[in-house]
Amino acid sequence: PQLSSATLASLGGSLSVPSYDRSSVRTGIVHLGVGAFHRSHQAMYLDRLMEQGQARDWGICGVGVLPSDRRMAEVMAAQDCLYTLVVKHSDGRFDARVVGSVVEYLLAPDDPDAVVEKMAAEGTRIVSLTVTEGGYNIGAVTGEFDPTHPDVVSDLRPGAALRTSFGLVTEALVRRRDRGLPPFTVVSCDNIQHNGDVARRSFAAFATLRDPDLGAWVEREVPFPNSMVDRITPATTDDDRAEVARRFGVDDAWPVVCEDFTQWVLEDRFGLGRPPLEDSGVQIVDDVDPYERMKLRLLNASHQALAYLGHLAGYRLVHDAAQDPLFRRFLLGYMEGEATPTLRPVPGIDLEDYRRTLIARFSNPHIRDTLARLAFDGSERLPKWLLPVVRDQLARGGEVRRSAAVVAGWARYSEGVDEEGRPIEIADRRRDPLMAAARREREEPLAFLADRALFGDLADDERFTGPYLAALASLHERGARATLEALVVDAL
Ligand code: NAD
Incomplete structure (x- = not known):
């Protein structure tokens, strides 16, 4: 009924x-x-x-x-x-x-x-x-x-x-x-x-x-x-x-x-x-800060990694990407090496266990969550979830290579064409400026990062632009899989 x-x-x-x-x-x-x-x-x-x-x-x-x-x-x-x-x-x-x-x-x-x-x-x-x-x-x-x-x-x-x-x-x-x-x-x-x-x-x-x-x-x-x-x-x-x-x-x-x-x-x-x-x-x-930092920087920022790099690697569903050992290693590397050092101790939570649980949650095949949903309004998301990790890591002299690769993945995705030449539907309130900037980046590699309303002065910091430009060039020349493979091997 x-x-x-x-x-x-x-x-x-x-x-x-x-x-x-x-x-x-x-x-x-x-x-x-x-x-x-x-x-x-x-x-x-x-x-x-x-x-x-x-x-x-x-x-x-x-x-x-x-x-x-x-x-x-x-x-x-x-x-x-x-x-x-x-x-x-x-x-x-x-x-x-x-x-x-x-x-x-x-x-x-x-x-x-x-x-x-x-x-x-x-x-x-x-x-x-x-x-x-x-x-x-x-x-x-x-x-x-x-x-x-x-x-x-x-x-x-x-x-x-x-x-x-x-x-x-x-x-x-x-x-x-x-x-x-x-x-x-x-x-x-x-x-x-x-x-x-x-x-x-x-x-x-x-x-x-x-x-x-x-x-x-x-x-x-x-x-x-x-x-x-x-x-x-x-x-x-x-x-x-x-x-x-x-x-x-x-x-x-x-x-x-x-x-x-x-x-x-x-x-x-x-x-x-x-x-x-x-x-x-x-x-x-009394204080939510350590919990929300943990959740946004581990879960939501990882979702951004899956959304763009996963799509470029040919995936459309979250669990398919998360079950791929290459993506698992990349995500765990990001979480352990870049996000976790920026967290405060979280009362009652074992972060290693939390990270492992996240990978298992992303891998649940029954949810059938889509990468397209995660990519929706990226301009309101990635700057709020991933860039705080980048800024904190730069401030403490920490690693940002995987974060930079995710941002480069977003830039490459925003070109609106995938690695097989198929169109990517960009669903974002800033769609037009994002796509216009991304389409200039083959001649002008920092074009996407130049938007200060999204990225602040990151384009001026060589500790970020170095790995960003390397990842973007690799995405253009060799594609998402090879780019991630190099990053997970380097990290060993
Ligand atoms: P949804 O698309 O099902 O619903 C979004 C709702 O927000 C709709 O009712 C829409 O009309 C309304 N809305 C959108 N923009 C608005 C605006 N400018 N002013 C007023 N209303 C507006 O999405 P959802 O899955 O319910 O997620 C909504 C939000 O909840 C997310 O953006 C996120 O911040 C939070 N959230 C979602 C999840 C999840 O897994 N879906 C998990 C944690 C938090």
């Missing part, structure tokens, strides 16, 4: 369903950007709590900020916000559960005021976000909010129909303040180092553009805890939908599939309370 509240009781058997009464769950969290990840991670933790009889006033109201979220809005409406979460273990076992913690969904472009009012409502105490790394509108090198973005400009016009997270959240904060309600806590769950601090900077910058006093108030009064989030969650495919119907007998228009690993490390800075998340496996800590 089609998944909905009415059919829930008839499911069960091969998958678990909420045993709690969803009609008694009240909204306490408004979440912007209900994509694959929110549904495999935060909503799953809340659903666990609800299943334990807790968090009944921490239901989630999902919000789609962009017009492209219309399809999600339709599915959520048709399915009473229910969806199937399929956890795929590496041994081939699948666990399926219908998640019930999302109880409402609003599409902002249809009715921005309803979204603002939902966030301004007294019961709303947390506004969380997964709006992608680019969703904070911050320059990679400057770290500054970009006030020239057309949607931001539009949202600053009095009376405009609000289009951005910044416009919606700020208006809700203003209404709360006017009504004598304290501000909610803003929880960023995007893969950005110091995501809470970055969110604070963006939202305070937007509020300052509206009114400097308002900006100072946001800066001072709104809590923005940092968090580290981790669960590999690919985009849902038609095969996934068919598989959910076949294996679990449920007709779900938008299930989510993910790996079994999950981690959420969160700072305990909430103005109006929070769900008892520690009871569902969330690690509540």
